[in-house]
Each structure stands twice: as structure tokens, then as C-alpha cells.
Amino acid sequence: MITIKRLASSDADFTARLNALLAFEAAQDEAVVQTVATILADVKARGDVAVVEYTRRFDGLGVNSMADLEIPRSALQRALAGLPADQRQALEAAASRVRNYHQRQTLQSWQYDEDGEGDGAGESRGTMLGQKVTPLDRVGLYVPGGKASYPSSVLMNAIPARVAGVGELIMVVPTPAGEHNPLVLAAAALVGVDRVFTIGGAQAVAALAYGTQTVPQVDKIVGPGNAYVAAAKRRVFGVVGIDMVAGPSEILIICDGHTDPDWVAMDLFSQAEHDELAQAILICPDAAYIDRVAASLEALLPTMPRQQVIRAALENRGALIEVRDLDEACHIANRIAPEHLELSLDDPDPWVDKIRHAGAIFIGRYTSESLGDYCAGPNHVLPTSGSARFSSPLGVYDFQKRTSLIRVSRADSKTLGRIAATLAYGEGLPAHARSAEYRVDS
Structure with a gap:
């Protein structure tokens, strides 16, 4: 039997248990x-x-x-x-x-x-920036x-x-x-x-x-x-x-209780099979549906070649979370800021805007996370360990750098020079100020 954590947002100790679930010892050996x-x-x-x-x-x-x-x-x-x-x-x-x-x-x-x-x-010619x-x-x-x-x-x-x-x-x-x-x-x-x-x-x-x-x-x-x-x-x-220093792989699924539970179970497996520290979480407002997913996890696990790794990941850092409604589900998802987030919902589009922090959002029941890993098109190198709060997927922009261009005309150097000199004197940097004033005095 898989001993996967069951949480409910209505429990008095929910926040403490969620924090413990998300805690990942990132200290280097x-x-x-x-x-x-x-x-x-x-x-x-x-x-x-x-x-x-x-x-x-x-x-x-x-x-x-x-x-x-x-x-x-x-x-x-x-x-x-x-x-x-x-x-x-x-x-x-x-x-x-x-x-x-x-x-x-x-x-x-x-x-x-x-x-x-x-x-x-x-x-x-005027100033060019x-x-x-x-x-x-x-x-x-x-x-x-x-x-x-x-x-x-x-x-x-x-x-x-x-x-x-x-x-x-x-x-x-x-x-x-x-x-x-x-x-x-x-x-x-x-x-x-x-x-x-x-x-x-x-x-x-x-x-x-x-x-x-x-x-x-x-x-x-x-x-x-x-x-x-x-x-x-x-x-x-x-x-x-x-690019980044990535942590273990993560998947979070928000489901309304209408998706085939075997699909959701296998989607959880898809990240749990990476390694024992991977994290797989389901959030759903339907307690009976969560029970059905738990049953699917049990039934499907023996069919998996990497079942030992999957079991360890689910028991170490996996969870099935019952919430009051989908609004609360999105609120908790933003707290987690997962690498992969599936919106396995009847009508997912209105909920996309509710998600502020995720490496990638997989919209609708037919959009399995595995498609993003291989062939959907967007990059599968994604922020982990909550860093989606401030980081983005790998992209073309990571292989380009930006250089600022500044060309100041003779006329504009007088106006800008006075501004720069005033601020430089205020900072106690007179060489900066005089450098600008030379152009003003000319």
C-alpha cells in the first residue's frame, strides 16, 4: 500500500503540514x-x-x-x-x-x-538611446x-x-x-x-x-x-x-473531479519516476474523487518498471490535498509555485489567469505534462523548488545578451551634464561631476 500524505485545507494544522511537505533540504553536502x-x-x-x-x-x-x-x-x-x-x-x-x-x-x-x-x-542630431x-x-x-x-x-x-x-x-x-x-x-x-x-x-x-x-x-x-x-x-x-541549478522534478495537478482517475494517477507517476525526491501533488475539492485517485495509484503502481522509485517519491514528498473550492486550489498552487501545473478541469481557461507562479501550465484534461517534456514546443527546462515565483523557463533570451546604446549630442550634453553633475556632487563623487561639466563648459 502507498503511504501518500492526505491533507485538507480545513484542518487546523494544514499550513504547517504544507510547509513541511514543501521543505526541501537544498544545503549542499x-x-x-x-x-x-x-x-x-x-x-x-x-x-x-x-x-x-x-x-x-x-x-x-x-x-x-x-x-x-x-x-x-x-x-x-x-x-x-x-x-x-x-x-x-x-x-x-x-x-x-x-x-x-x-x-x-x-x-x-x-x-x-x-x-x-x-x-x-x-x-x-539629437540624443539616441x-x-x-x-x-x-x-x-x-x-x-x-x-x-x-x-x-x-x-x-x-x-x-x-x-x-x-x-x-x-x-x-x-x-x-x-x-x-x-x-x-x-x-x-x-x-x-x-x-x-x-x-x-x-x-x-x-x-x-x-x-x-x-x-x-x-x-x-x-x-x-x-x-x-x-x-x-x-x-x-x-x-x-x-x-542556466539554473535545478532541484527535483515537480508536478501539481488541480482537478475538478471529472477526469479519469487513472489519467491523473499516471500523470503523478510521470514525475515521480524521475527520482525518489521528485514531488507529485493533487489538489481537488472532491474528497470522493481523491479516494478514487488513491485507488488508481495502488492499482497502477505494480505495472510500472520504476515502481520502487515512484513509491519512494510519493511517500517522501507526494500528497493528495482536499480544498474547499478551485479558488483555494489556485491560491495554494501559487504558494507552491510548481515546476509543472496541470489544470485538469472541464473549463480550464478562466482559471489560467488565477495562476501567477508556475514554470509551465498545462491547460485541460488532454494536455499531459509528458507532452511538454518532449514535443509540445515550449522548453522543458523549468524553475523548481518554488523559484517559479521569480524565474522563467529556459528560452532564446537566455542565449542573448543586451548592450545599452547611448549617443548624446553636443547640445544635449549640456542639459544632461548639469543633471549628472548635480547628482554626482550629491553622492560625493566630484570626478563624475567634473567629467559631465567639461561638456557643459565647452
Whole structure:
């Protein structure tokens, strides 16, 4: 029997129990932190030699040089050409949809001119202000390897980078015991990854962040990984950019009690099967329906290959929550700010505006979260652990940077100079003030 928590918003201790349910120990394991710090420093100092040594140690590969760890483009193309027809069609269809969605996100450069009357010395142009949008030069993609291989991660990280105009994509993917995933390599070929190295862990993050004799330094590192990868990304932030440090996967379903309970149970399973710390929550105003979902969980769990992981996740951090009405359900959802939020309702559209904090909203009974993971189009790299309150999904804008443009005419420098000088003197920065006043005095 699954021992999943049952909560009711009408209970006196509901808030305390909800807070306990949402609490996630994000503190880093000190042993992991120290190991990562050592690896980063070593790779920074010794480059390729250190990366090869760690790859031998952690992945069990009998390699002698970085040349043994780079997959040539021809091998990527062979992986793509060798896919079964159904897998290739699915991969191409997903890539097309993801690309089509992200093409609508591209930021544009812009500028505007303020009116200027000229200064009598041939200067007739006013002040121009604007923004220049530039893609990053080089991005590193971290893709999990071995049994936990996700070609969808390649699509979701590489495609928005390509749409943004990133010049070069460097992918790292660990291959424990030499285990390659053909779909991952095929996805890399399909999206045009430039170079692929079969390295992983903190040593791969270090190679991307600092550069080695073989691995070029990147401007930003994106992609999921284990605790060592997450700790390494935290530590190199500032040397390079990172996308986010993601926590365990999450799903929250708001249901009116009319959806097939097996559907809801399987949607909860879809995130619980990721790992034992994943969170799956149902919120519903119908107590009898919650009982039916609980029965479906019991009936369907034995059919799941990853049933042990699912059971642990549901018992550790899962919950079935009874609320007074859908308004209260949305209020609690905003408190949770989940990664994935399903509105499994007869008429979901009016409730979308009630949701302020969620990584992605899946609207209607037929919109399962799994469609978003693979092929709907929006990015599946989403904020977790309540960070949807202030963070957004990965997108094209994460691979572009903005540069401010300022051109002040001779005439306008007098007006702006007086304003700047007054404020600078007020801040006790006379050099700032005099710099502006020189243009006024001229």
C-alpha cells in the first residue's frame, strides 16, 4: 500500500503540514562540495590531463588522451542515419515544434532618437538611446549520459541557443563504461552541435568553464546533472553563466473531479519516476474523487518498471490535498509555485489567469505534462523548488545578451551634464561631476 500524505485545507494544522511537505533540504553536502572544489582546481591547473584521469576513474574508460573522448561529426551523422524510422520521425517532429516555438522568442535590437535643436556648430542630431542584442559566442551543453540519457535535453538546450544565433555549441555527455545512447548522438547531429566530448561530472563543467588544451572555454553552461554537476555549476558561476541549478522534478495537478482517475494517477507517476525526491501533488475539492485517485495509484503502481522509485517519491514528498473550492486550489498552487501545473478541469481557461507562479501550465484534461517534456514546443527546462515565483523557463533570451546604446549630442550634453553633475556632487563623487561639466563648459 502507498503511504501518500492526505491533507485538507480545513484542518487546523494544514499550513504547517504544507510547509513541511514543501521543505526541501537544498544545503549542499560538504563532501560533495569539497570533492567538486578539488576537481575544478585540478582541471583548471592541468587541463586535458586531469580530465582524462577523472574520466578513467569515474566512468571506467580506458582512454589515454582527449582525442579518445571526442566524438567526430561523422559518428553523430551515422547515429542519426541509423535510427529506426519511427524514432527519427519523432525526433525530427519534436525538434521542428521546439524550433517553431522558440523562434517567436527572439529579442530584437531597438533605438530611438530624442529631439535635438542642434548647437549652431553643425550638430543637428539629437540624443539616441537604444539596446543592442547580441548572441553568446559559445555555449556548453551538459547532457546526462549512460542509462539516464535524455535526447530531449539536447533539443531543449541546443535549439533555443541556435535560434538565438550562438556561434558554437560544445556538448559534453558522460558515457559510463563506454555506454553511448544513439538517440542522444542523433539529436546532437540533428540540431547541429559543433563538438561532442564523452566527459561528465564536475570535470566536464570545469573543462567548459575554464577551457583546456582541447575543450574550448564557453560563455555559458546549460543542462541538468547530478549533485556534483549542480555543485560545480554553482561554483563556476561568475566565470561563466549558467542556466539554473535545478532541484527535483515537480508536478501539481488541480482537478475538478471529472477526469479519469487513472489519467491523473499516471500523470503523478510521470514525475515521480524521475527520482525518489521528485514531488507529485493533487489538489481537488472532491474528497470522493481523491479516494478514487488513491485507488488508481495502488492499482497502477505494480505495472510500472520504476515502481520502487515512484513509491519512494510519493511517500517522501507526494500528497493528495482536499480544498474547499478551485479558488483555494489556485491560491495554494501559487504558494507552491510548481515546476509543472496541470489544470485538469472541464473549463480550464478562466482559471489560467488565477495562476501567477508556475514554470509551465498545462491547460485541460488532454494536455499531459509528458507532452511538454518532449514535443509540445515550449522548453522543458523549468524553475523548481518554488523559484517559479521569480524565474522563467529556459528560452532564446537566455542565449542573448543586451548592450545599452547611448549617443548624446553636443547640445544635449549640456542639459544632461548639469543633471549628472548635480547628482554626482550629491553622492560625493566630484570626478563624475567634473567629467559631465567639461561638456557643459565647452
